[in-house]
Amino acid sequence: MKTFKELIDYSCFEQFDIKKLQEYLVLPIKYDGIYFKCFICEKSNLKAFNIKGLVRSEYLNKDEILFFLSDINIRIKLFELAIKAKNSENIKDTSIEDFFSLLIKKAIEMRSSDIHIESLENNMVIRFRVDGNLKLFYIFENEFLFILSSYIKMISKLDITMSRLPMDGRFSLYIKNYKYDFRVSTMPTINGESIVIRVLDNKNIKKTIEELGFSKNIFDEVENITALTQGLVLVSGPTGSGKSTTLYSILKKLNTENKKIITIEDPVEYKLEQTQQVSVDEELGLSFITILKTVLRQDPDILLIGEIRDSDSLNIALQASLTGHLVLASIHANNSLETLSRLIDLKADRYLLSSALKYIISQRLVLNICQSCFQKGCVICNFTGFYNRSSIAEVLKIDESISSFIFRNVELKSIKEYLKTKGFKSMIDDGKQKVEKRITTIEEVYKVVNS
Secondary structure (H helix, E strand, O other): OOOOOOOOOHHHHHHOOHHHHHHHOEEEEEEOOOEEEEEEOOOOOOOOOOOOOEEEEEEOOHHHHHHHHHOHHHHHHHHHHHHHHHHOOOOOOOHHHHHHHHHHHHHHHOOEEEEEEEEOOOEEEEEEEEOOEEEEEEEEEOOHHHHHHHHHHHHOOOOOOOOOOOEEEEEEEEEOOEEEEEEEEEEEEOOEEEEEEEEEOOOOOOOOHHHHOOOHHHHHHHHHHOOOOOEEEEEEOOOOOOHHHHHHHHHHHHOOOOOOEEEEEOOOOOOOOOOEEEEOEHHHOEOHHHHHHHHHHHOOOEEEEOOOOOHHHHHHHHHHHOOOOEEEEEEOOOOHHHHHHHHHHOOOOHHHHHHHEEEEEEEEEEEEEOOOOOOOOOOOOOOOOEEEEEEEEEEEEOOHHHHHHHHOOOOHHHHHHHHHHOOOOOHHHHHHHHHHOOOOOHHHHHHHHOO
């Protein structure tokens, strides 16, 4: 089946009834005065659709045809604004501003975390990352990229003339009276610039523990973590597994007036109330280690470390957690046992580790089955069959036995055997529980756990 990467001439849609296009599953691409080029699928009824002229058709997946036809009015508007912006010589023309505003509104409406604007060999494409997956939404002529790039750089306070070096910037917009912050990254490629806009939506950091979608047994253990006054709590998983959201939700539960909370992040992207946040900046000499050493003199009750990345940051975190501080941190590892292995690889002092480590939460995000269509595909889920994500997780509580195993340098295999006797539930077990409840699919569980 063909992958859609073709430029659509939306002006040809003026000749068609959109509802008929959706009914007969026909997606017109262009008309040259003689031939209509269109996409059809196995269920298309091209004969019933009365097209005046010769037809050249190619096959496309049914859901892709419906997806492209589902928001056709916005597509036509963006197409018209892009043409107008490209041809305009009026300095007061607002076409590009209107285009970008509509694009951002659409991205927000689709719950996008990132907007990818990319130059290909023949065209430029705009893709949205929704629920962790990239999906192509719009295609324009390559010439339009320079106009769009210049506008994005202008509002991000970047050098408009610079296109051969990577740049980073930020901007803010109000959408329906709600302020959204955006982080911009530009990068030169062989075909032109690649621009990625991260939507810094603080709704995620406002999530409570109850809103994370944890199973009851996981939720109960996370609740127990919020009762701790000292020790080290780690949240592990790959990039994009929801570690930061989980850490922020725990921090929110702990954030009271009688607690001093300090976070060390790289960089600080979301502002937290009643919290002292420090952003790592290597160029200014503000390294993780430098900040960690200074932070401990600030008399914090709770310390959040964005990521345990080396033996120095780990050892300082361990020492801090043994001197009356509760330390929360993330670390890259596949599961709880591998987290222990990673800590040992970082040459953690076994006595400190066995005494300080209290919990390891290991997690992933799985796609939820769309409750509107139950995987048949609809407008709400962009014809993917999935809508939103929830967490699958495992929580390893470091009890006296595991603490002793760590101190005595017992093989991880022995810890694994011990956990079986305690009825430990792995991420796979948690995922299967969500499959039984029709929250996700078994394919999705194995995909994210093995990634």
